[in-house]
Amino acid sequence: xxxxxxxxxxxxxxxxxxxxxxxxxxxxxxxxxxxxxxxxxxxxxxxxxxxxxxxxxxxxxxxxxxxxxxxxxxxxxxxxxxxxxxxxxxxxxxxxxxxxxxxxxxxxxxxxxxxxxxxxxxxxxxxxxxxxxxxxxxxxxxxxxxxxxxxxxxxxxxxxxxxxxxxxxxxxxxxxxxxxxxxxxxxxxxxxxxxxxxxxxxxxxxxxxxxxxxxxxxxxxxxxxxxxxxxxxxxxxxxxxxxxxxxxxxxxxxxxxxxxxxxxxxxxxxxxxxxxxxxxxxxxxxxxxxxxxxxxxxxxxxxxxxxxxxxxxxxxxxxxxxxxxxxxxxxxxxxxxxxxxxxxxxxxxxxxxxxxxxxxxxxxxxxxxxxxxxxxxxxxxxxxxxxxxxxxxxxxxxxxxxxxxxxxxxxxxxxxxxxxxxxxxxxxxxxxxxxxxxxxxxxxxxxxxxxxxxxxxxxxxxxxxxxxxxxxxxxxx
Ligand code: SF4
Numbered sequence: 001x002x003x004x005x006x007x008x009x010x011x012x013x014x015x016x017x018x019x020x021x022x023x024x025x026x027x028x029x030x031x032x033x034x035x036x037x038x039x040x041x042x043x044x045x046x047x048x049x050x051x052x053x054x055x056x057x058x059x060x061x062x063x064x065x066x067x068x069x070x071x072x073x074x075x076x077x078x079x080x081x082x083x084x085x086x087x088x089x090x091x092x093x094x095x096x097x098x099x100x101x102x103x104x105x106x107x108x109x110x111x112x113x114x115x116x117x118x119x120x121x122x123x124x125x126x127x128x129x130x131x132x133x134x135x136x137x138x139x140x141x142x143x144x145x146x147x148x149x150x151x152x153x154x155x156x157x158x159x160x161x162x163x164x165x166x167x168x169x170x171x172x173x174x175x176x177x178x179x180x181x182x183x184x185x186x187x188x189x190x191x192x193x194x195x196x197x198x199x200x201x202x203x204x205x206x207x208x209x210x211x212x213x214x215x216x217x218x219x220x221x222x223x224x225x226x227x228x229x230x231x232x233x234x235x236x237x238x239x240x241x242x243x244x245x246x247x248x249x250x251x252x253x254x255x256x257x258x259x260x261x262x263x264x265x266x267x268x269x270x271x272x273x274x275x276x277x278x279x280x281x282x283x284x285x286x287x288x289x290x291x292x293x294x295x296x297x298x299x300x301x302x303x304x305x306x307x308x309x310x311x312x313x314x315x316x317x318x319x320x321x322x323x324x325x326x327x328x329x330x331x332x333x334x335x336x337x338x339x340x341x342x343x344x345x346x347x348x349x350x351x352x353x354x355x356x357x358x359x360x361x362x363x364x365x366x367x368x369x370x371x372x373x374x375x376x377x378x379x380x381x382x383x384x385x386x387x388x389x390x391x392x393x394x395x396x397x398x399x400x401x402x403x404x405x406x407x408x409x410x411x412x413x414x415x416x417x418x419x420x421x422x423x424x425x426x427x428x429x430x431x432x433x434x435x436x437x438x439x440x441x442x443x444x445x446x447x448x449x450x451x452x453x454x455x456x457x458x459x460x461x462x463x464x465x466x467x468x469x470x471x472x473x474x475x476x477x
Pocket of ligand 1: 168169170171172175176177178212213251
């Protein structure tokens with residue numbers, strides 16, 4: 001039997017997909033790259049924003065169009081949990097639905113589908129409130145599966161996500177996640193540590209710590225601020241094969257002095273922090289139901305930079321939130337210029353049905369959102385460029401991700417990431433003239449060029465590589 005699994009959305013979904021894959025492989029399913037060749041087609045969907053929902057439905061429709069008679073098609077993940085009825089209405093060829101935190105029941109679901117042809121679709125949900133398809137109560141999560149180490153496949157590229165909790169306790173007015181992921185549920189520390197160890201055994205040189213809010217880890221278990229202890233334990237229990245531990249999704253209200261101290265004192269924890277702030281004006285932040293005391297953020301940043309002078313700080317902002325006046329938007333621009341983040345991601349506000357923000361008065365027209373998005377990026381780009389230029393002349397370790405080629409000349413181009421770049425969301429270090437270095441290799445490069453998002457470097461140990469040449473790369477000023 002063969003399966004074809006498509007993962008959409010964020011790294012948290014990718015971790016669940018890894019678990020699904022391992023269960024399928026354990027049951028003698030083999031992966032296939034070709035959907036038409038698969039006996040089981042699974043789409044692990046994203047339902048965070050309307051755009052993500054449409055993308056997920058589109059993928060389900062696409063593979064449904066080519067579905068063969070005996071193929072089984074399963075929709076899994078957040079969209080299913082949030083809008084199961086709509087998935088069924090719009091993609092009637094779905095045989096089974098698998099909600100969040102129930103991915104570990106994929107084999108049981110497949111068995112039900114195969115054994116009960118004609119009585120479809122079959123559904124399994126974590127019941128976090130009412131689902132919209134009226135499934136019978138499956139009450140709470142299957143504790144044993146969620147609380148033990150998630151089985152993970154080999155890590156070919158040297159980097160793996162490690163999910164430490166699910167759900168979120170924050171009240172952000174624009175966010176749908178708590179409505180379908182539920183409240184924070186932290187995985188037991190031992191389970192996370194076991195998984196970290198097995199990922200290192202499987203080839204991980206980098207562990208990227210993810211959750212809806214990594215910094216709230218442990219609160220639901222009566223041990224708030226447990227993240228520093230968890231990070232220390234990961235560093236202490238793993239051997240030198242693990243080089244980088246990277247922290248994503250820190251909530252500003254939960255960043256503690258202990259966390260800063262632990263980050264600064266363990267060499268495996270990279271000086272990098274992703275702290276989504278969503279806005280930089282207290283009035284907008286209050287309407288967002290987010291921490292609005294900017295002094296707290298300034299304080300965190302000062303401590304982080306004092307403890308780790310080379311730290312790379314990433315954040316994300318929403319522009320065009322309901323009621324965002326020109327003065328509030330200017331407040332955001334001033335904040336961005338004052339802090340000088342290394343990396344900034346931005347999104348125009350998307351009113352998500354069911355959230356308080358969707359019904360707020362003074363919705364901002366799309367054209368204004370787009371214009372503000374462009375202005376924000378225009379302010380940030382020279383800052384990012386300056387930060388990157390400050391890296392020129394330094395030696396940085398990079399984790400090789402793959403290779404490409406320079407468009408004009410066809411010369412090989414090695415693509416890697418330094419500690420300053422998280423996978424998928426940040427930039428790259430480009431190493432021209434070098435090819436055929438396996439993904440997952442770590443090597444030291446001398447940085448000799450900088451662009452707004454990417455750096456350019458040359459390897460220190462040239463003889464290791466097969467085709468090193470000096471190639472001119474056009475750099476922006
Ligand atoms: S902290 Fe993040 S996941 Fe939690 S409610 Fe706010 S935006 Fe959503």
